[in-house]
Amino acid sequence: MPTFARSGSGKWHVVGPDGCRYGRAFDDEDAALDETVTATDIVAYEPPKSREEIRSGSRSVDETAFSRGYAHDQRLVLPSAIEESDSDLCGSCRTRLDQHQKRRATVIADLKRVTPVRAADWDRSDRETRQGCDWCRAHERTTWHSDDLGTTVCPACGRLFETQLGEPKSEHPPDENRLPETPDESVTPIVFGTTLPESDPADLTGSNRPLIKYREKHTYADVIFELERTGHGFTAQGIAALEAVRTDYAEQVAAADTHQTEVSLTVGTTPRTVTLEGILPGDHVDVITDCWDVVCDPDHWFPLGWPQQGYIHRRSADPAVPGEDPVIEAFPRLQTQQPSAAVDTETLRSITDPGRYDRGERYYEQGAVTDIQRVDDSLEATVQGSRPYDVQVTLSNGSYVEGGCSCPDDANLCKHIVAAVLASGDVETIGGEQSLEDVLESASTAELRSLLQTLAEDDLTVRTRIYEELS
Template identity: 65%
Template structure:
């Protein structure tokens, strides 16, 4: 299948008088966005791409002189797809504007990632696409490219651009036979709004401990001192934000940005960052005191399944599937999945700033994500020792030593030689999710006050463990 080229009718490129080509419409730079038919800003010339998506490049790069790769010269991964420009654009002396070239590359990376993940979780292949024509350009639910022509699928629950639809029909991301899903793993999209789980802050008349089912949307509040961020996640539902949902969140961002534009105390940008697969959207640059009102503005957007599109459970999200045909929000009490909600702990007994100072920033952020998505299990805290299992690419055993409320040392069974690793960070973040044992009395004091009979009874019970029984014989037996 090497060199398979897909034909589609998107996108449209326009050439300015200077000779540079730009994407026409909302995906283009300021020149491309200004192009409109029958106006003074109309492009000097237009061309519609007929070979914009290529499934793996030809083995010989010189064999297709009418194509231009926007990806790396050496394609090592099947999900790094090559973008192919129309001949008229490629042969023009000025070529394509760098900003528009980057936008094309971004769309293609999103296509590759979402489509590959879809094929890991659903056996649906023969999709009955319905082609729709629109007067204005519509955003694709997968790659978010804007086109006049869209393809709609009832089975996949999405409306996509022709490039995504055609790429889905190729072998891209097809799992090996032994890994192919035997049942349809795409979740059912709820018909009614689902109340989100909110972390990191409290809201009036809202108690997350009363909720049942952890397969819900999640809203996380992150206080960054002067400014704060809100993170909206759909991973536990097996969905991503559809184009309409992203547009609605963008309108909230713009309203807030306009509201603080004249406030001299606000000195940063208000941004909306969308993940490559739009399961996660982050709104940054808000005042901490505005968190409740901004969450209120986003509440109906996040909880409304009309703003979702099913794309399956990635990585750790598989654990939230809870069966072959899971319900959303499910029947697991949220406090079982998130002990911190039950404890409603607003403070951390361990000094996280000290941990952050000795941790690589990237590892700290990844450790925080591991903790927030519930990867820390079998957590125990005895005296100043934490012991846990952290689910990464596989389960890893972690042991952490604390001293006077600060991280002192840690070890992990993962292959990362850097300490602390992300699994150690996740374990420390989870330290307040369990009640510490031995906090009020030292082990030495406890042994001093115990009677001989109590100690003998305890040793007999511990001797059920073969390794401990052997240790008792070795330490107390006759030489």
């Protein structure tokens, strides 16, 4: 658990790399600590109430947190030395603790949806230096390791995993252990958005490989590293290794007149995705090369389970990493990752909330649009979000006209509609250049009668309409 110390101003701080600059100073062995400093251990966040406690009491914030699977809504319980003192915890350090709790709550909820493991066998280790937690990334000297879950975490995460947090509803229990087996050998990533020496994504097989995506903006570019389709996340050590690359690159361009922005590393709440931002386009090959060994080394992964849009493993009877599916068959848009020129993206963007458009674009790029069918100007698709959503869209010359989605978002255009429209150019249109009127006009009476007869035999609704309209 974190250790706290009080500065001369009276504020309490988290000691070590998770604290503010005052807290980090306390972790220095040569630091001359103030006489008023007191060190102790955090008690932890209040664990979620059990189902019995919730049923027997009145509805509360804790019940809401339990039902949603969000533990970061709970009250932070600080050590008595802080609670009973006349000063509060540093605001920056409190924010950092809340971030840790939000991440651990999200990861634990994800894990419990895909694995029946509950009584994990934890091995406790005490270390001389602080090690980052794979789940919440908090740095602790005491760590818990579980071979069952394939991960090393802090005590707060281990204890929270053993509570009711994130338990799926009784009608949706995990019926099998879908935590993937972590490979023993290096797995070559799929690279797209750029061309690397001796790297051709079209020649690779194994749809469950890690992804490296290059995205060029105006002056600068991003490199995105994803483990989503491997069913893993980056360990704290893996993130630290990518951070070391970021630091080296930031120092390299610090004095360059051509580089005037911050080089940053952004990690997803569940660490399946890490984005390195603010690099010069001309440097991206060197940056990817520097990160290559980190991304493809399974020692830097821990299993999380496949999310909805990562269920590519279901294409084969025996899911495996890297798998046996050819890349182009599993991800037909990997070659370009750009919507077809036939799609009017400019109009779509102009009528969509920017945040929803960006999220829909990510869904499209991730291959979340499935079961897509386009008949003349009508489009139907399934978009894998937090669960599958059904989308119906009307188009005109590649432009969005109207549409609907089964998701709860009441906006005119949700992210699922955006993703479906962007994917509309990836499938052949049934009917082609001909309109329905043209096809009917060119058909003979015998052909139409035969078609109606077949439809009536196959579909009771069609048969009913014929009786109602023509009898």
